[in-house]
Amino acid sequence: MSLLQRFLGIETTGSSRGGAGETTSVRRIAETLEQMAPDQARYIAAFAYILARVAQADLTIDAQEVAAMREILRGLGRLSEEEAAVVCEIACDQSTRLGGSQNYLVTREFRAITDTKQRAQLVECLFAVAAADGEISTTESQEVVTIAEELGFTRPEALGIRARYQEHLAEFRGLTNESA
Numbered sequence: 001m002s003l004l005q006r007f008l009g010i011e012t013t014g015s016s017r018g019g020a021g022e023t024t025s026v027r028r029i030a031e032t033l034e035q036m037a038p039d040q041a042r043y044i045a046a047f048a049y050i051l052a053r054v055a056q057a058d059l060t061i062d063a064q065e066v067a068a069m070r071e072i073l074r075g076l077g078r079l080s081e082e083e084a085a086v087v088c089e090i091a092c093d094q095s096t097r098l099g100g101s102q103n104y105l106v107t108r109e110f111r112a113i114t115d116t117k118q119r120a121q122l123v124e125c126l127f128a129v130a131a132a133d134g135e136i137s138t139t140e141s142q143e144v145v146t147i148a149e150e151l152g153f154t155r156p157e158a159l160g161i162r163a164r165y166q167e168h169l170a171e172f173r174g175l176t177n178e179s180a
């Protein structure tokens with residue numbers, strides 16, 4: 001079983017290279033990340049999963065969110081377009097299938113393997129993914145704040161980061177038009 005499969009809790013039967021029960025996506029991403037140092041692969045797997053967690057918060061992962069996730073993974077993870085697409089695909093799949101049972105565990109693991117700067121960078125990226133479709137829903141905003149708190153930030157710190165995305169927040173959208 002590959003590092004990514006163990007980290008994301010993907011159970012397979014047979015060998016880790018195309019055994020029964022292993023999907024093509026899992027095999028492709030496992031092969032991609034196995035080329036990296038284990039610590040880097042673990043970081044990217046957790047980062048991608050948490051991005052997908054926010055994209056899935058409103059129960060749909062739309063094309064703009066996927067595009068934002070890919071771009072973030074390419075930039076921060078130094079992944080090729082193909083690698084970012086595969087990582088994004090499996091992260092979205094795992095978040096959708098395992099979300100409720102894995103969300104806190106993955107976030108706790110990310111906190112354990114990162115420093116404050118890396119965690120703040122993730123929170124910033126979470127708001128960017130949530131804003132990718134032009135609007136951050138209340139559900140998405142609440143999910144990012146929850147994740148920020150799980151990562152060790154206080155609510156005021158999380159809301160400070162959120163303030164940078166105020167023009168995208170659904171709860172403030174109507175206020176600026178009505179007060180004019």
